[in-house]
Amino acid sequence: MTPPSPQPGRNHQAPRGTRDFYPIEMARRLWLEDKWRRTATRHGFDEISGPTFEHLDLYTVKSGEGIVSELFSFTREGGETAYALRPEFTPTLARMVAAKANALPKPIKWHSIGPYFRAERPQRGRLREFTQWNVDIIGNYAYEADPQALSQLGVESDAEIIACCIDALRAFGLTSEMVRVRLSDRRVLDAFLSTHGVIDDQSAKVISLLDARAKIGEEDYKRALSEMNIAPDVALGIDRLIAAFVQPEIRPAGVYSSVDVALQPYLDPLAVLWNHLRDLDALEWCSMDFSIVRGLAYYTGTVFEVHETGGKERAIAGGGRYDNLVELFGGPPTPAVGFAMGDVVIALVLQDKGLMPSDDAIARDMGLAPDVFVIASEEAADVLLRPVLAHLRRAGLHARRSYKSTRNVGKLLGEASKANARYALILKPDGQAELKDMGVQGGEPRKLQSPSGAEAVAAWAAEHIPKA
């Protein structure tokens, strides 16, 4: 096998499904990540990070060999160990928690922002490399003391996770009219189906059928159910269950009789969850929707997805409860719940809704715009240029200059304007200077009257430039 070698005159391209981030794209990404980070911090999550590749079997243990075709996996030249670029964070998280489970104070509230990789064919909203935000709450002291309390204590964390996710959506300027958090609980459907004799494989099939229902259409859905010998009254019961819970405002007590009393133990926690969501000012964003099941096998209870209301884009975020994953990776039995939000879909949705700020606005928001753009108006002022820049920068200001040869102050001010500079500092010979507020079109510059050295000019300018 010949290693690929660069050929003269041939253009190299970024690999399929990856992106180059030029300054503007990078600023947008930083802006996005900043919203995530600030939201998580407000909600009390500590930021962590892990390796961007793991042992391959970290992923096959949980998801089976079938997952391998979706991964970028590799072995070192001459090595034996199989690795894979991480396709998700949860296994790493479970591993990290399992390794120090007894030493970490509970509950663990961690979040993480970083790149992930999936060997899929890129399409709208899905790339091969993307940035993802993971937010998780793991472990619960009370739960360890009393496993029976899981359903009650779990919803406290479930609600916090969902509320954090919603707060991030708020931070992006989205409203509850624009997006919907669709909530479900696998335990409810499982319980309903098993009380009607639908169990194991058949139950899983029904659930994945529900997942596909909107896509395949009502007729195919019903035909598939009857082919599985699912009784019509069971199908009807599923619909009534779904219908009864579309509006969170409907109190679960009111639907027990119309659905199935056997579901009560699983519906009670949902009622508590709703109350918590109301307390956390999150309820108006949420709808129950038992057709949400999530593809992953490791979810054990609550699952949710965030979708744009128009239904045009892929899920903005998704998550759920995974109470046995830490144990699977060698830790003690530990309840956990979390969600992930990727940069690709949220960016598409923000663009759809006109909520993506302009490049200039992002530069300002992120503090990337220069505080001051220094112009030497005449050759005699050149000697001041570098020392003044140095002093401004030492004073903590973001200071830039032109590299053009022109002395045309109008052009140089144009450059300052294009660079989004807040102020222009025009150096004159003999140490005089003018400071111009670029936010005021045609405004009179502030003038430094008495001649001074570079340090004094910079100090004078710094004094008159307000903090961004």
Add this chain to the structure above:
RNA sequence: GCGGCCGUAGCUCAGUCGGUUAGAGCACCUGGUUGUGGUCCAGGGGGUCGGGGGUUCGAGUCCCCUCGGUCGCCCCA
């Protein structure tokens, strides 16, 4: 992995029936020689027309392959 559509300058696109040295706008660079901001004027750089092969006297244009983009299927952590 499978299918539809699309590849001409950094971007958006013209380019006639196959016919000379491939064009425009925007962007970028320079200048408009003491000038105070997104306007204007002039000039400039930048393309082996995604790549390779074929048909032809001649290919940006027609055919095949390939690479890439995009949309969908599978999958979706």
